[in-house]
Amino acid sequence: MFKTLKNAWSVPELRKKIIFTLWMFALIRIGAHIPVPGINPDAVQQMLGANSNNMLGLMNAITGGAFSQMALFAFGVGPYITASIIIQLLTIAITRLEEISKEGEDGRKKINKYTRYLTLVIAMMQSGATTLMLYRSNVLVEKSVIVFALAFISFIAGSMLVMWIGEQITQKGIGNGISLIIFINIVSRLPQAATSLLAYDNYVKVAILLLFFIVIIGFTVAMSLGERRISVQYAKRVAGRKVYGGQSQNIPIKVNLAGVLPVIFAMSLIQFPEIITGLFVKNPSEFWATAIEWLRWTHPFGGTLYVILIFAFAFFYSTIAFNPIDIASNLKKGGGFIPGIRPGKPTSEYLSKVATHITLMGAIFLAILALTPLLLGAIFSMPIQFGGTSLLIVVGVALETIKQLESQMLMRHYKGFL
Known part of the structure; x- marks a missing residue:
């Protein structure tokens, strides 16, 4: 793996992609530490507790601790993953979506557009439910409409920004952006x-x-x-x-x-x-x-x-x-x-x-x-x-990313039969 990374770094085009991916990683980790306005962090810690063996603990793991802090990127790529799974299931159930998915590049763009819209809807639902939970648990610094709306909008904006960063990594970086975001968030909890x-x-x-x-x-x-x-x-x-x-x-x-x-x-x-x-x-x-x-x-x-x-x-x-x-x-x-x-x-x-x-x-x-x-x-x-689920994600993403790096280096070093 390290040999593959070293060889990829020696290729100028791949080196630019790796550097871009690292900058996006830094942006993800910064957003995971920016608190949402109007929330008391100490009260959040008391509410969630230290139990990591539940769904909240898994959510906290794949967001790199952002969920336990109720930071800007508290939901991470969760809404996008949920939307992608729903669209995938609907593509099998609905004939029209299945036809669109088979239309090549144009069909893929349409499916991605539907996924983004559904991501926004899911982010609004999760943000509303979470903000309501914080409101009922007296975690907000002030029980007012302005503070509630500010936290609600911040959660939505953070989810959509994470989705955009993931797409940018996929287009301009190395590997699948959404998977790599989960990877870096889980690895950040290792220390x-x-x-x-x-x-x-x-x-x-x-x-x-x-x-x-x-x-x-x-x-x-x-x-x-x-x-x-x-x-x-x-x-x-x-x-x-x-x-x-x-x-x-x-x-x-x-x-x-x-x-x-x-x-x-x-x-x-x-x-x-x-x-x-x-x-x-x-x-x-x-x-x-x-x-x-x-x-x-x-x-x-x-x-x-x-x-x-x-x-x-x-x-x-x-x-x-x-x-x-x-x-x-x-x-x-x-x-x-x-x-x-x-x-x-x-x-x-x-x-x-x-x-x-x-x-x-x-x-x-x-x-x-x-x-x-x-x-x-x-x-x-x-x-x-560090649970088995997190380990499976880290290993799977690492193996897939190394495979993509090797395939890209193979294309650049392949001399053909001329």
Whole structure:
């Protein structure tokens, strides 16, 4: 990885892109420390608490601590990611959006425009709910319409600015801007996590925990790069004096096809009742308070439900990202076939069976990573701030960015056959 970065720095064009990306990183981190006007930071810390094993903790991780400070970039890329997922699902459900997405560059621009509009709507909803929560929790310095509106507008402006920075990184920098913003925000929390870890007197536990951490990193890298390759053979066909086909190719199916989305969706759903209760209910009943306690992932029932939801979302997203029927149809049209499998329906059934097995392994991997902070915290009797979800995001973004750098260097150093 470091060799790739060194070689990329020696290319003037890539060096400019890297420098631009670093400047955008600096801007992101500055915005994460600019407080929203009208908010008492000390009251925010008391309200959110120090618990990092919930949705608020994950939100704080992907925003680099901006959410816990209620800074300008408190929501980070959250609204944009939510909007992108909704548009992606609507593209499958709505025929017109599917047609637009297949119109090439113009279709991609239209889809991006719809995503931006939806990002604004989601940012307004999240900003309104958060500002209302701060208002009800006496976190605002003054309970007035002006202070409420100022905080509300600041949250929206910060979310849209983060979206713009992400798009600029994608166009003028290196890698996917939105993913890199999440990456730098999570990495920025590492010094704080390391400091709190070294503060413990039991150095044996710390050493064992670091060893576990290294093993988990290796496991995450292996699972992120792991894929099942299905061999495909193309029949030879003669057109005039030329012979086409006859070559062998592969259909790669990634083990972790859904990425980190199932974990985020599962945690969002399981924490939704608690968040809504905190927004609109001051004194919940004893039954409802007990139900919320059971739904927390630190409770055995909530932890079991959390794992079930991870499996459900992993299989749901895999059916969207991988369509065996379309692949089998395209193979049949192109004269391709899987050795030992008949074209058409038998091929789609075979691909579906393989994808199910691969998705099951990916879901088990995600469940292990998601429960890692809780398990390690219980074993070593210390809070683990850097969770498996954050680790999966960091590893995935780092690997993808290095691949893009290598592909760009390959294009610039390729001499051809002349």
